[in-house]
Amino acid sequence: MERIDLLITGIGRLVTPPGNATRCGREMKEIREITDAAVAIRNGRITLVGPEQEVRDFLAGVEIAETIDVCGRMVTPGLVDPHTHLVHGGTREHELALKRSGVPYLDILAQGGGILSTVKSTRAASEQELYNKARRSLNEMLMNGVTTVEAKSGYGLTLEDELKQLRVAKCLNETHPLDIVSTFMGAHAVPPEYKGREDDFVDHIVHEMLPKVAEEVLAEFCDVFCEHGVFSIEQSRRILLEGKRNGLIPKIHADEIEPLGGAELASEVGAISAEHLLAATDEGLAALSKHGVVPVLLPGTSFNLGLSKHARARDMIDKYELPVALSTDYNPGSCPTESIQLVMMLASLNLKMTPEEILTACTINAANALGRGEHIGSIEVGKRADLTIFDAPNLAYLPYHFGINHTFGVIKNGNVIVWNRTIVTTEAGKEEAV
Ligand code: NIG
Ligand code: FE
Numbered sequence: 001m002e003r004i005d006l007l008i009t010g011i012g013r014l015v016t017p018p019g020n021a022t023r024c025g026r027e028m029k030e031i032r033e034i035t036d037a038a039v040a041i042r043n044g045r046i047t048l049v050g051p052e053q054e055v056r057d058f059l060a061g062v063e064i065a066e067t068i069d070v071c072g073r074m075v076t077p078g079l080v081d082p083h084t085h086l087v088h089g090g091t092r093e094h095e096l097a098l099k100r101s102g103v104p105y106l107d108i109l110a111q112g113g114g115i116l117s118t119v120k121s122t123r124a125a126s127e128q129e130l131y132n133k134a135r136r137s138l139n140e141m142l143m144n145g146v147t148t149v150e151a152k153s154g155y156g157l158t159l160e161d162e163l164k165q166l167r168v169a170k171c172l173n174e175t176h177p178l179d180i181v182s183t184f185m186g187a188h189a190v191p192p193e194y195k196g197r198e199d200d201f202v203d204h205i206v207h208e209m210l211p212k213v214a215e216e217v218l219a220e221f222c223d224v225f226c227e228h229g230v231f232s233i234e235q236s237r238r239i240l241l242e243g244k245r246n247g248l249i250p251k252i253h254a255d256e257i258e259p260l261g262g263a264e265l266a267s268e269v270g271a272i273s274a275e276h277l278l279a280a281t282d283e284g285l286a287a288l289s290k291h292g293v294v295p296v297l298l299p300g301t302s303f304n305l306g307l308s309k310h311a312r313a314r315d316m317i318d319k320y321e322l323p324v325a326l327s328t329d330y331n332p333g334s335c336p337t338e339s340i341q342l343v344m345m346l347a348s349l350n351l352k353m354t355p356e357e358i359l360t361a362c363t364i365n366a367a368n369a370l371g372r373g374e375h376i377g378s379i380e381v382g383k384r385a386d387l388t389i390f391d392a393p394n395l396a397y398l399p400y401h402f403g404i405n406h407t408f409g410v411i412k413n414g415n416v417i418v419w420n421r422t423i424v425t426t427e428a429g430k431e432e433a434v
Contacts, residue, residue, distance in 0.1 A: 001042075001047070001058075001059070001062050002062070002063070003042065003062065003063045003064075003065065004040045004041065004042055004047065004048075004059060004062055004063070004064045004065065005041055005042050005043065005065050005066065005414055006040075006041040006065065006066050006067075006068065006385075006411075006414055006416075007038060007039075007040050007041075007055075007059070007064050007066070007067040007068075008038060008039045008040075008041070008067075008068055008070060008075070008387070008411070009038045009052055009056075009067060009068070009069050009070070010038075010052070010069040010070045010071050010072060010073075011034075011036070011037040011038060011039065011052070011070055011072075011073070011074075011075045012035065012036070012070075012072035012073055012074060012393065013033060013034075013035055013037075013074045013075070013393070013394060014033065014034045014035075014037035014039070014049070014074075014075045014076075014379065015031050015032070015033050015074065015075075015076055015359060015395055016031065016032050016076060016077050016359075016363070016378045016379040016380075017030070017031060017032070017077075017359065017360045017363055017364040017365075017377070017378050018030070018032045018378065018380075019364070019378060019380070020364070020373045020374050020377075020378065020380070020383075021364075021368070021373060022292075022294060022323035022364065022365050022368040022373065023323055023360045023364055023365060024321045024322060024323045025317055025318065025320075025321030025322065025323075026317070026318075026321075027360075028317055028323070028324065028356065028357040028360040028361065028365070029354060029356045029357055029360075030356070031356045031359060031360070031395070034049070034050065034051060035051075036051055036052050036053075037049065037050065037051060037052055037055075037075070038050070038051075038052040038055040038056065039055075039075070039379065039385070039387065040055060040059060040064075041385040041411075041414040042414075043414070044384060044385055044413040044414040044415075045382060045383065045384060045385055045414070046379060046380065046381055046382065046383050046384075046385050047381060048381065049379055049380075049381060068416065070389050070408070070409065073389050073390060073391060073392075073408055073409075074389070074390045074392050074393065074394065074395070075379075075387055075388070075389050075390070076145075076359060076363065076379075076387070076388050076390065076395075077363040077364070077376070077377055077378050077379050077386060077387065077388070078145070078146070078147025078148065078363075078376065078386030078387055078388050078410065078411070078412065079144070079145045079146045079147065079340050079362045079363060079366075079388055080146070080147070080148045080149075080362065080363060080366035080367045080369075080370065080372075080376060080377055081141060081146045081148070081149045081150065081327050081328055081330070081340055081362075081366065082149075082150045082181075082273065082296055082325055082327050082366040082367075082369040082370050083150055083152075083273075083275050083296050083298060083327035083328070083329050083369075084149055084150055084151055084152065084327065084328060084329065084330040084331070085151070085152050085154065085155070085185075085329070085330065085331035085332075086134050086137060086138070086149065086151035086152075086169065086172075086180070086330060087122075087130050087133075087134045087151055087153070087155075087165045087168045087169050087172075088118050088121070088122050088130070088133075088134075088155045088165070088331070088332055089118065089121035089122040089123075089124060089125030089129065089130060089133070089155070090117070090118055090120075090121025090122070090125070090332065091332050091336070092113075092114075092117055092118065092332045092333050092336070095108060095113055095114070095117070095333070098113075099305075099306075105257070105305055105333075105334060106227070106228075106229055106230075106257060109189065109229075109230075110229060112192065114189075114333055115154075115155070115188060115189040115333060116189055116191070116192065117333075118155045118331075118332050118333065119155050119156070119157050119189065119191060121155075122155035122156055122161060122165065123156065123158070123161050127164055127167065127168055127171075130164070130165065130168045131168050131171060131172065134151075134168060134169075134172055135172060135176060137330065137338050138172060138176050138178050138180075139423060139426075140338035140339075141178065141328075141330075141338045141340070142177065142178055142410060142412075142417060142418060142423065143405060143407060143410075143418060143421070143423065144338065144339055144340050144341055144405060144407055145340065145341070145388035145390070145406075145407040145410060146178065146340055147178060147179065147376070147386040147388070147410060147412050148178065148179040148180075148181065148367070148370070148372065148376055148386070149178055149179070149180055149181070150180075150181045150182075150183055150221075150327075150369075150370055151169045151172075151180050151181070151182055151183065152182075152183040152184075152185040152188070152223055153165040153166050153169075153182075153183070153184055153185050153186065153188075153219070154185030154186065154187075154188030154189070154223070154225075155188065156186075157186065157188070157189065157191040158191070159204075159208050159209050159212060162184065162186050162209055162213070163212065163213070163216070163218065166182055166184065166213065166216075166218035166219055167218065169182045169218075170182065170218060174428060174430075175428050176426070176428060177412045177413075177415070177417045177425070177426065177427065177428055177429060177430075178412065179376075179430075181220060181221075181370050181372075182218060182219040182220060182221070183219055183220070183221040183222065183223045183251060184209070184210070184213045184218070184219035184221070184222050184223070184243070184248060185222070185223040185224070185225070186205045186209045186210075186213075186239075187202070187205055187223075187224040187225060187231050187235070187236070187239050188223075188225050189225065189230060190230070190231075198231075198235065199235070202231075202235045202238060202239060205239055205242075206238065206239065206242045210222070210239075210242055210243055210246045210248070211246060213246070213248070214246035214247050214248065219248055220248065220249060220371070221248055221249045221250070221251045221272070221370075222239065222240060222243030222244075222246075222248035222249070222250055222251065223250075223251040223252060223253065223275075224236040224239050224240060224252055224253065225253045226252055226253060226254055226255075226260060226262040226265065227253065227256055227257055227258065227260065227262075228257065228258045228260060232260075233260060233261050233262070233265055236252065236262070236265060237265055237268070237269060240252065240265075240269045240271065241269055244269065244270070249271075249272050249371065250266070250269045250270065250271040250272065251271055251272060251273050251274075251275065252265065252266045252269075252271050252273075252274050252275065253275050253276055254266055254274040254275065254276060254277055254280065254284075255274075255276065255277050255278065255279040255280040255281075255284060256275075256276035256277070256278055256279065256301075257278070257279060258279055259279040259280065259281050259284070260279075261281075261284065262274065262277075262280070262284070263277060263280040263281070263284025263285060263287055263288050263293075264283065264284050264287045266287075266288065266291075266293050267287035267288055267290065267291035267293055268287075270291070271293050272293070272294065272368075272369060272370075272371060273293060273294040273295070273296050273325070273369040274288060274293050274294075274295055274296070275295075275296040275297075275298065275327070275329075276296075276297075276298055276301070276311070277295050277297065277311050277312075277316075278302060278307070278309055278310065278311050279309075280311075280312070285312070285315065285316060285319075285320045285322065286320060288320070288322055289320040289321060289322050294322075294323050294324075294325050294365060294368055294369040295311075295316055295322050295323075295324055295325070296325045296326070296327050296366075296369050297311045297313055297316075297324055297325070297326055297327075297347070297351060297361070298311075298326075298327055298328070298329035298335065298343075299311070299326070299343055299346035299347050299350050299351055300328055300329060300335045300337055300339075300342060300343045300346055301329045301334045301335040302350070303346050303350065304334060304335050304336070304337075305334055310350045310351055311351060313347070313351035313352065313353050314351070314352050314353075317353070317357065323365045323368065324353070324357070324361050324365060325361050325362075325365040325366040325368070325369045326340075326343055326344070326347050326353075326358065326361040326362050326366065327340075327343070327366065327369075328340055328342075328343050339405075340362060341398060341405060341406060341407075342402075342403070343362075344358050344362065344398055344399050345398075345399045345402040345403075347361065347399070348399035349399070355394075355395040355396040355398065355399060356395060358395075358398075358399065359395055363377045363378060364377035364378045365377075384413060385411055385412075385413060385414040386411065386412055386413065387410070387411040388407060388409075388410055388411075389407070389408045389409035389410070389411070390406045390407060390408060391406050391407075391408040392406045405421070407421065408420065408421060409421075412429070413429060413430060415427075415429045
């Protein structure tokens with residue numbers, strides 16, 4: 001070994017799921033743990049990980065450019081947030097009273113509010129305004145310990161405004177230390193100008209939007225809000241299959257409010273993930289399991305919508321042996337929070353997931369929901385050096401001591417980005433970590 005760029009010592013407890021593949025069912029509890037550990041990094045990648053003494057012995061005589069001591073703290077893989085609506089204009093606190101008075105989410109949308117209110121603000125916003133707002137959210141996520149985030153379009157709903165959102169996401173990926181993975185979600189709602197002509201809007205997505213998004217290489221995934229009163233199973237199937245023909249991997253907002261068969265559709269079209277799933281049937285869950293679809297659960301959303309119903313995480317894990325992932329669903333309506341740590345707490349409280357399962361769901365399973373299990377989501381030699389340092393003695397402490405941010409530091413691509421709870425560089429620093 002010629003040289004080490006960064007050696008991290010004093011890791012009281014290093015916890016990570018093993019390997020690159022999704023961890024299904026009871027595998028989700030199996031966490032690799034090393035006490036008094038060290039990690040060595042070169043060219044943005046992990047080159048050694050193990051008990052500190054062994055790592056030091058191995059590196060005897062090797063030049064080490066920088067050593068940092070994390071003084072007994074806990075280190076996990078950088079967290080991955082695989083479902084957000086990051087780029088959008090405006091906020092929706094004006095709907096809070098309506099929501100609290102019991103008006104259902106889909107009724108607010110049907111009255112032209114909800115998603116459509118954010119569509120108005122997003123259309124009115126310049127790229128620079130969208131960039132500035134999303135960048136602030138990215139910094140919040142980073143401070144929470146997140147190192148990779150997915151970002152969906154879907155608040156433009158015209159060709160130009162969808163492209164605008166996706167271009168902002170691309171620019172953020174190039175200029176912010178966090179990695180941003182883009183999803184085209186032109187089928188997020190039917191815009192007012194297509195009211196009563198829903199199939200014409202689907203035609204517009206298929207003929208105008210999808211080819212342009214693909215041509216400009218602005219997204220990796222295609223998502224649809226498949227729900228009663230939004231996009232039907234047939235419309236969703238058409239969009240996802242056309243997306244696939246254009247090289248975009250399907251994802252789907254499925255069975256969130258009604259059991260429409262979105263989970264079955266996800267399996268049929270070969271989706272990489274299916275999200276929400278509160279109302280998914282047993283047949284739907286069995287289909288996900290058979291076709292290796294990652295269920296992405298969003299307990300912040302059910303919490304914020306005041307629902308008493310929750311996704312059936314225990315059945316998904318224990319009965320269907322699924323690789324559950326967790327995400328914030330950060331958006332201005334159903335879940336206005338960037339806090340993945342709040343989601344971890346809610347996964348414990350309402351989904352009855354264990355701390356080990358929660359870590360797996362926020363790391364390797366989330367990475368696989370984005371097709372990136374080979375590169376991120378676990379602490380393995382050869383993988384990208386994305387690490388989160390927590391001011392916490394063990395995993396259970398994270399959902400236990402709730403409502404505060406436990407992140408002390410974040411290493412992204414081998415660079416120290418957050419230290420002592422402060423962002424220390426806003427440089428993207430991605431050159432070496434392709
Ligand atoms: O995942 N369900 C649809 N889309 C988002 C909400 C978007 C919004 O309310 O602005 C979700 O919850
Ligand atoms: Fe969503």
